[in-house]
Amino acid sequence: MSIAVVTGAAGFIGSSLSEALLDRGYRVRGVDNLTTGRRTNLRSLKNRDEFEFHEVDIRDKSAMNDLVEGVEYVFHQAAVPSVPRSVDDPITTTDANCTGTATVLDAARRADVDTVVAASSSSVYGSSTGLPKVESMTPDPESPYALSKYYTEKLAIQFSDLYDINTVALRYFNVFGPGQDPNGEYAAVIPKFVQLMLDGDRPTIYGDGEQSRDFTFVDNVIQANIQAAEGSATGVAVNVGCGGQVTINELVGHINDILGTDIEPIHDSPRPGDVRHSHADLKSAREEIEYEPKVDFQEGLERTVSYFKNA
Ligand code: NAD
Numbered sequence: 562m563s564i565a566v567v568t569g570a571a572g573f574i575g576s577s578l579s580e581a582l583l584d585r586g587y588r589v590r591g592v593d594n595l596t597t598g599r600r601t602n603l604r605s606l607k608n609r610d611e612f613e614f615h616e617v618d619i620r621d622k623s624a625m626n627d628l629v630e631g632v633e634y635v636f637h638q639a640a641v642p643s644v645p646r647s648v649d650d651p652i653t654t655t656d657a658n659c660t661g662t663a664t665v666l667d668a669a670r671r672a673d674v675d676t677v678v679a680a681s682s683s684s685v686y687g688s689s690t691g692l693p694k695v696e697s698m699t700p701d702p703e704s705p706y707a708l709s710k711y712y713t714e715k716l717a718i719q720f721s722d723l724y725d726i727n728t729v730a731l732r733y734f735n736v737f738g739p740g741q742d743p744n745g746e747y748a749a750v751i752p753k754f755v756q757l758m759l760d761g762d763r764p765t766i767y768g769d770g771e772q773s774r775d776f777t778f779v780d781n782v783i784q785a786n787i788q789a790a791e792g793s794a795t796g797v798a799v800n801v802g803c804g805g806q807v808t809i810n811e812l813v814g815h816i817n818d819i820l821g822t823d824i825e826p827i828h829d830s831p832r833p834g835d836v837r838h839s840h841a842d843l844k845s846a847r848e849e850i851e852y853e854p855k856v857d858f859q860e861g862l863e864r865t866v867s868y869f870k871n872a
Contacts, residue, residue, distance in 0.1 A: 562586060562587065562588055562611075563586075563587050563588070563633045563634065564587065564588045564589075564590065564631060564632045564633055564634075565582050565587050565588070565589050565590070565632060565633065565634040565635070565636060565790075566589075566590045566591075566592060566628055566629055566632050566634075566635045566636070567579045567582070567589055567590070567591050567592070567635075567636045567638060568592045568593070568619050568635070568636070568637045568638055568639035568661075568665055569592075569593055569598065569637075569638030569639030569640065569680075570589070570591025570592060570593050570598070570603070570606070570614065570638075571591070571593035571595055571598025571599060571600065571602050571603050571614075572593065572597060572598040572599075572602065572638060572639070572642075573602070573736070573738075573740050573741040573742065573779070574638050574680070574733075574736060574779060574782060574783075575591070575593065575598070575602075575636070575638040575639070576591075576598075576602035576603065576606060576740060577738070577739075577740060577779050577780075577783055578636055578638065578782075578783050578786055579591050579606055579612065580605070580606065581783045581787065582636075582787070583606070583609050583611055583612055585787065587611070588611040588612075589606075589611060589612050589613070590613050590615060590628055590632070591603070591606065591612060591613065591614045591615065592615050592617050592619060592625075592628060592639065593614070593615075593616065593617075593639065594616065594617065594618040594619070594639075595616060596641065596657075597641065597642060597742070597747075599742065602740055615628060618661075619639045619657070619661040619662075619664055619665050620656070620657070620660050620661050620664050621664070622664055622667075622668070625664050625665060625668040626668045626671060626672070628668070629665075629668045629669050629671075629672040629674055630672050631672075632669075632672065632674050633674065633675045633676075634674065634675060634676050634677075634678070634790040635665060635669045635674050635676075635677040635678070636677075636678050636786055636790065637662065637665050637666075637677055637678065637679040637680060637713075637717075638680045639657070639661060639665075640657060640658045640661070640662075640680065640709070640710075640713075641653055641654045641657045641658060641706075642706070643706060643747040643749075644684060644704045644706045644707065644832075644834045644835060645746070645747055645832055645834065645835075646706070646746075646747045647704050647705035647706035647707075647709070647834070648704055648705065648706075648832075648833055648834045651705035654705050654706050654709055655705055655708075655709055658706070658709035658710065658712070658713060659709050659712045659713070659716075662679065662712070662713045662716055662717070663716060665677070666679075666716060666717060666720050666726075666728070669720075669726060670720055670724040670725070670726045673725075673726075674726060675726075675727060676726070676727040676728065676729065676789075676790050676795070677717060677720070677726065677727070677728045677729075678728075678729050678730075678731060678786050678789045678790050679713050679714060679717040679728065679729070679730045679731070680710075680713070680730075680731060680733060681710045681711070681713055681714040681730045681731060681732045681733070681798055682706075682707065682710040682732060682733055683732050683733065683734040683735065683775070683800070683802065683839050683841065684702065684703075684704065684706060684707035684710060684836065685700040685701075685702050685707055685710055685711045685714070685732060686698060686700060686701065686836070686839070687700065687701030687702055687703040687707065687836055688701065688703065688836045688837050688838075689701045692806075692838055692840045693775075693804075693840040693841055693842040694800065694839065694840060694841055694842060695800075695842040695844075695845070696732075696797075696798060696799060696800060696842075696845050703834055703836065704833075704834035706834075707834075710732075713730065714730030714732070714798040717729075717730045717798075718730065718796050718797070718798065721795045721796035722796060727793075727794075727795035727796075728795060728796065729789040729790075729794050729795065729797055729798075729799070729849075729850065730797070730798035730799075731782070731785055731786065731789060731798075731799060731801045732798055732799065732800045732801060732841075733777065733782055733801050733802075734774070734775040734776070734777050734800065734801065734802030734803070734839055734840075734841045735749070735750075735751075735774040735775060735776045735777060735839065736749075736777050736778075736779055736782050737749065737751035737752065737776055737777070737778065737779065737861065737862075737865055738778050738779030738780065738861060738864070738865055738868075739779070739864065739865060739868035739869075740779075740868070741779075741865075743755065743756035743757075743869065744756075750774075750809065750812065751776065751812070751862070751865060752865070752869070754812065754813065754816055755816055755865060755866055755869045756869055758813075758816050758817070758820055758822060758824050759820065759866075759869055759870060761822075761824070762824075763824055763825060763826060763827050764813060764824075764826050764827070765826065765827045765828075765829050766809050766810070766813070766826045766827070766828050766829070767828075767829050767830065767831050767832045767835065768809075768828070768829075768830070768831035768832075768835070769810075769828065770808060770809045770810035770813070770826065770828065771808050771809075771810060772808065772809055772835065772836075772837050772838065773806040773807060773808045773809075773837075773838045773839065773840065774806070774807060774809070774812075774839050775802040775803055775804065775805055775806060775807075775839050775840045775841045776803065776805075776807055776812070776858050776861070776862075777801065777802050777803045777841075777854065777861075778803065778854075778856040778857075778858070778860070778861025778864070778865075779861075780855065780856050780861075781801065781803060781852075781854040781855060781856055782801055784852070784855060785801040785846065785850060785852045788850045788851055788852060789849075789850045792849075792850050792851065794849040794850050797845070797849050799845045799846040799849050799850060799852070800841040800842060800843060800845065800846055801841070801846060801852065802840070802841025802843060802854070803841070803854045803857065803858055803861075804840075804841055804842075804843050804854065805840070805857075805858055806838070806839075806840045807858060810826070813826050815859070815862055816862070816866065819862065819863055819866045820866065
């Protein structure tokens with residue numbers, strides 16, 4: 562039975578990934594310091610025999626060294642995950658995301674872990690012209706968060722050159738799905754809008770709403786993580802998106818259609834650090850990790866709305 566460490570296991574993606582790994586027969590050690598993660602995300606995991614939870618900060622060197630002992634794969638999801646939060650508080654983001662990643666990678670290589678899969682982000686591309694975004698483009702991180710994710714993937718790749726360890730970085734494009742936190746100033750757009758519109762409230766769009774995103778349902782991201790770990794790719798960063806482009810205005814329209822409502826958004830000024838367009842080229846992901854998104858945007862949105870309706 563393979564043993565995996567999932568950092569950020571109390572988070573949106575880390576908790577779903579942990580469930581999927583358990584379903585696949587893995588033993589999972591979940592690590593999280595519960596800064597943005599939630600205990601509710603751990604509820605069903607805690608009933609599973611092969612899951613252990615460790616309330617640990619990934620910057621804690623000695624705890625991380627112990628936790629990766631005997632582990633085959635590390636799925637590094639822990640991070641302070643928001644662009645606007647990083648603009649408000651660059652030091653916290655840099656510390657958790659850069660020092661945290663270095664600590665996780667160093668523990669992994671000392672313990673002879675086979676593969677580390679690290680979460681990067683489409684934000685590394687910035688507003689560089691040219692769509693879709695291809696991995697060969699020069700990154701242009703425009704926020705402390707984006708820069709910390711670029712550091713994450715560069716360090717992961719460097720480790721595969723310097724040490725005897727496989728590493729794959731996955732550039733996630735706007736992930737959404739059940740369990741994502743809809744609350745708070747830094748909530749992601751889909752859970753936030755779905756929750757507001759379910760309550761009959763008007764969502765606020767920053768800017769004209771014509772900015773676009775390649776929204777990616779969480780199951781696709783989980784599948785990419787598992788294939789990256791179990792496959793033979795190493796020393797690469799690949800896009801994990803859905804291969805589409807939806808504007809924020811269109812997103813509001815889609816949620817209205819699913820809910821049978823006609824709610825008009827409010828428009829406010831654009832936020833610093835937000836990129837204009839984002840759209841993933843998936844050729845490299847197909848070649849390197851045999852990735853193919855299985856759940857398209859529309860189905861993912863319907864499943865997400867249904868989750869929030871019943872939450
Ligand atoms: P999330 O906030 O739900 O999960 C991140 C988890 O990391 C949280 O549970 C948090 O408590 C934990 N964490 C933060 N700092 C920590 C530390 N120092 N020690 C231990 N745990 C710590 O966010 P998410 O959406 O699940 O994001 C997971 C990963 O995916 C992150 O690395 C994020 O940068 C990346 N990512 C997410 C998206 C997206 O759209 N959700 C897009 C691109 C990249």
